[in-house]
Amino acid sequence: MQAVIEALRDHFRVDHLVYHWVDSAGDQYGCGTYSDDWRDRYIEQNYVRLDPVIIGCYSRFHPVDWKRLDWSGKAVRAFQAEAIEYGVGNQGYSIPIRGPNGQFALFTASHNCDDQAWTVFIEKNRRDLLLIAHEFNRKALEFEPDRAPEVARQLSPREIDAMTLLAMGYNRAQVADSLSISEHTLRVYIESARAKLGAMNTTHAVARALSRGLIVV
Amino acid sequence: MQAVIEALRDHFRVDHLVYHWVDSAGDQYGCGTYSDDWRDRYIEQNYVRLDPVIIGCYSRFHPVDWKRLDWSGKAVRAFQAEAIEYGVGNQGYSIPIRGPNGQFALFTASHNCDDQAWTVFIEKNRRDLLLIAHEFNRKALEFEPDRAPEVARQLSPREIDAMTLLAMGYNRAQVADSLSISEHTLRVYIESARAKLGAMNTTHAVARALSRGLIVV
DNA sequence: CCGCCCCCCGCTATTTTTGGGGAGTGGAAA
DNA sequence: TTTCCACTCCCCAAAAATAGCGGGGGGCGG
Numbered sequence: 337m338q339a340v341i342e343a344l345r346d347h348f349r350v351d352h353l354v355y356h357w358v359d360s361a362g363d364q365y366g367c368g369t370y371s372d373d374w375r376d377r378y379i380e381q382n383y384v385r386l387d388p389v390i391i392g393c394y395s396r397f398h399p400v401d402w403k404r405l406d407w408s409g410k411a412v413r414a415f416q417a418e419a420i421e422y423g424v425g426n427q428g429y430s431i432p433i434r435g436p437n438g439q440f441a442l443f444t445a446s447h448n449c450d451d452q453a454w455t456v457f458i459e460k461n462r463r464d465l466l467l468i469a470h471e472f473n474r475k476a477l478e479f480e481p482d483r484a485p486e487v488a489r490q491l492s493p494r495e496i497d498a499m500t501l502l503a504m505g506y507n508r509a510q511v512a513d514s515l516s517i518s519e520h521t522l523r524v525y526i527e528s529a530r531a532k533l534g535a536m537n538t539t540h541a542v543a544r545a546l547s548r549g550l551i552v553v
Numbered sequence: 554m555q556a557v558i559e560a561l562r563d564h565f566r567v568d569h570l571v572y573h574w575v576d577s578a579g580d581q582y583g584c585g586t587y588s589d590d591w592r593d594r595y596i597e598q599n600y601v602r603l604d605p606v607i608i609g610c611y612s613r614f615h616p617v618d619w620k621r622l623d624w625s626g627k628a629v630r631a632f633q634a635e636a637i638e639y640g641v642g643n644q645g646y647s648i649p650i651r652g653p654n655g656q657f658a659l660f661t662a663s664h665n666c667d668d669q670a671w672t673v674f675i676e677k678n679r680r681d682l683l684l685i686a687h688e689f690n691r692k693a694l695e696f697e698p699d700r701a702p703e704v705a706r707q708l709s710p711r712e713i714d715a716m717t718l719l720a721m722g723y724n725r726a727q728v729a730d731s732l733s734i735s736e737h738t739l740r741v742y743i744e745s746a747r748a749k750l751g752a753m754n755t756t757h758a759v760a761r762a763l764s765r766g767l768i769v770v
Numbered sequence: 771c772c773g774c775c776c777c778c779c780g781c782t783a784t785t786t787t788t789g790g791g792g793a794g795t796g797g798a799a800a
Numbered sequence: 801t802t803t804c805c806a807c808t809c810c811c812c813a814a815a816a817a818t819a820g821c822g823g824g825g826g827g828c829g830g
Binding site: 358384385390391394395396397398434435436439463466467470473474477490502503504505506507535536537538539540542543546547549 | 608611613614615651652653656657680683684687690691694713717719720721722723724752753754755756757759760763764765766769
């Protein structure tokens with residue numbers, strides 16, 4: 337994969353191309369053309385929690401130019417300065433890629449140039465980048481099958497109802513009332529949902545159901 | 554949008570193109586070239602809970618040929634027969650599109666032909682279909698901005714830590730221990746996060762933090 | 771400088787949730 | 801047909817979360 341991404345970088349004539357996987361446990365995996373120093377630094381400092389590219393793409397539908405992200409905040413600006421120092425370009429374009437169970441990856445192109453040149457580049461290449469991002473993601477999953485086939489046991493309709501209402505802030509009594517069942521029955525649903533999700537408590541179960549896309553609030 | 558999708562259908566020379574948004578709350582929205590009768594029937598019967606295209610794409614990363622879905626089960630086969638009766642093609646290719654918070658849409662091409670012809674068609678057009686699916690989804694969201702997620706007030710770093718660990722399933726004692734603060738202090742963070750998020754309880758706060766992308770678990 | 775927010779700590783009392791049990795129905799799949 | 805699984809209901813004791821009160825120190829921007 338490393339050779340592929342380097343070839344793609346040369347093809348697009350950008351400074352960097354990076355594929356970066358972030359999973360629900362906070363594990364990271366990726367390959368790309370950033371320097372090893374920067375990658376190590378990034379992981380060591382746990383920048384994934386700070387990086388506006390991650391944060392921004394996580395709550396966005398569409399590919400995004402880094403210029404449109406929120407770079408305010410002292411820590412963020414320090415991070416940005418450090419990134420540029422380590423050779424990350426001042427421009428960037430990141431494509432969020434999502435899979436089942438909240439699986440999430442980014443495909444990023446980064447370069448050093450002025451705004452206008454970058455805009456032109458993106459306008460010209462965004463379609464190809466989108467296709468390649470998805471194709472690359474597919475290949476990456478083929479090579480790392482462990483990441484994909486996380487057993488996504490479906491919740492039963494009643495369990496979905498229960499989780500959804502809990503995620504909406506109702507307590508058990510209110511949820512039971514909404515569903516017109518006894519609180520005891522509701523508890524069985526919550527417990528079985530928790531078991532299916534491998535969660536330690538209700539909050540955990542709701543969090544997992546949300547990040548796996550099993551419920552929507 | 555309706556005119557656009559009809560033009561696209563004619564361009565690809567397939568029987569149907571459909572864009573179908575669905576979330577686990579059961580809300581649906583879409584446009585496409587299926588007959589109104591079938592659409593009404595589909596909604597009325599709540600087929601979204603049965604449809605192997607929905608179920609299958611929901612747990613899959615990549616676009617999928619309908620042939621590879623699981624059509625076993627009595628109700629499913631009845632559904633399939635009924636769909637064909639209403640004019641849906643015997644072949645189909647569906648592209649899952651995901652957004653933040655488990656938001657989920659499908660872009661589907663369907664046609665009546667034999668397996669081989671369909672395979673050739675897909676091989677030839679899958680790239681274009683992927684691009685168009687994403688582009689169409691973007692346009693659809695522009696017209697329906699309500700569906701896009703809201704951006705929200707930032708949490709403090711400590712609040713993010715607290716929410717994150719709670720979302721990972723730890724209880725307050727464990728979280729306090731992880732953060733090396735007293736449980737009483739932790740409680741203040743949780744409460745302030747809850748206030749900022751307008752949440753009724755901890756589970757609600759974690760759910761909101763997650764779905765607003767303020768924390769990543 | 772002052773106000774605001776972030777960071778940290780303490781107490782008590784009440785309400786809610788959780789973790790163990792157990793039991794019976796009906797429907798769908800193998 | 802038999803075996804699952806979803807769905808419904810029940811009890812009790814222990815643990816966890818919530819609501820209310822109080823305190824102090826530090827940094828940053830108007």
